[in-house]
Amino acid sequence: MKKCLIIADFLSDENRKMINTTAEQLGYSAFFYDDYHQSADGDIADAEILYTADYRAVQKAQKLKWCHTPYAGVDKLISTGVFDSGDVILTNSSGAYGRAISEYIIMAALMLMKQMPEYRKITDERGWVQDLPSRSISGSRIAVIGTGDIGRNAAKRFKALSAETVIGFSRSGRQADHFDHTYSLDAFEDNVRDIDVLVMCVPGTPETDKLLSAERISCLPEKAFLINVGRGTTVDQDALIEALNEGRIAGAMLDVVMPEPLPADHPLWTARNCIVTPHIAGDMSLPYTVDRTVEFFCENLKIYAEGGQMLHRVEISAGY
Secondary structure, eight states, rough: OOOEEEEEEEOHHHHHHHHHHHHHHHEEEEEEEESGGGGHHHHHHOOOOOOOOOOOOOOOOOOOOOEEEEESOOOHTTTTTTTTTTSSSSOOOTTTSSEEEHHHHHHHHHHHHTTHHHHHHHHHTTTTOOOOOOOOOOEEEEEEEEHHHHHHHHHHHHTTTTTEEEEEEESHHHHHHHSSSEEGGHHHHHTTOOSEEEEEEOOOOOOGTSBBHHHHHHSSSTTOEEEEOOOOGBHHHHHHHHHHHHHSSSEESOOOOOOSSSOTOOOGGGGEEEEOSSSSSTOOTTHHHHHHHHHHHHHHHHHHHHOOOOOOOOOOTTTT
C-alpha cells in the first residue's frame, strides 16, 4: 500500500475529500492528522508522500520521497538536511499567498499613512483629535524588494490605488508584471531616496540575511514607511529600531520578526510608530489560500504519480 500522509489542522471537509479522491485514483491511501504527535510516528515512518510544514514529521519519514508544504517558506524544512542529497523532493505553495499577503500590505500602508497607531492611542484614552496629518497611496512612490507572486500582487494593488510609481528590486533585476521599473539590488541606493513605502517580501535564506542592512536603511528618506511580510531575518532589526526611535524613517509595520514569538520585553514593541503583528499576513484563515495549497498538492500528486516534472519545486541550495 502506497501511503500519503497529511498533517494539517486547517483543511475543510471539501479539501480532505479532494485529496482523498485524487489519492485513491492514483493508487494511494491518504491518512489525515490535525497535527504532529508521537502516535502518528508509525504512519509517518511508512509514508512515501507528506503534506505538512512540520519538520519533525519530515525527520521521521524513513520512506519519504516527496514532501509538499502548505506554506511558501521552507527554511525550517531545509534545515533538517533531509533534502540535501536530492533524493527527496520538496515542493511548496508559493503562489497561494499573493491575495492574502498583498491585502495585508495595502492595509499596513494605509494604517501608517492614516496614522492609525496614533489615533488608537488617542481613542484608548477617550480622546477626540481630528487633525493629524494624513497621506495617501494615490501619488505615492512605492518600492518592493521581491518581485515574485506576493510582490507582483502588491504592486498591482498599489497601482490600482493610483500610486505614482511602483518599482521592484530582485536578484536579477528582470522586468516583472505590474512594476513600472525593476532593478537589481545594486541600484537600491540610487532609487529609494524619495520613496514613501518600502515593502519587503523575500524568503529567509543565507543570501537574504539582513538584506535591509543599516547602510540600506540609511538610504531611506525620513518620510518612508517599512512593511515586512517576508522573514524577520531579512532586516537588521537593531538598525531599524534605532532609525525609528531617532525619526530617520517615519514608521514600520512588521508581520515577521526575529525571534518569533517576540519576547515581551523586546524593544521592537516600544519602537516609535512601529506596529508588530504575529506572522498572520498569509495564515490559513483565508479559505482561498487553503484551497490553493490543496489544489497545488493534488496537481503535483498527479504529476508525481506519472513521473513528470514537479511544479513549485524548491531549489534547496537557493532556499526557495
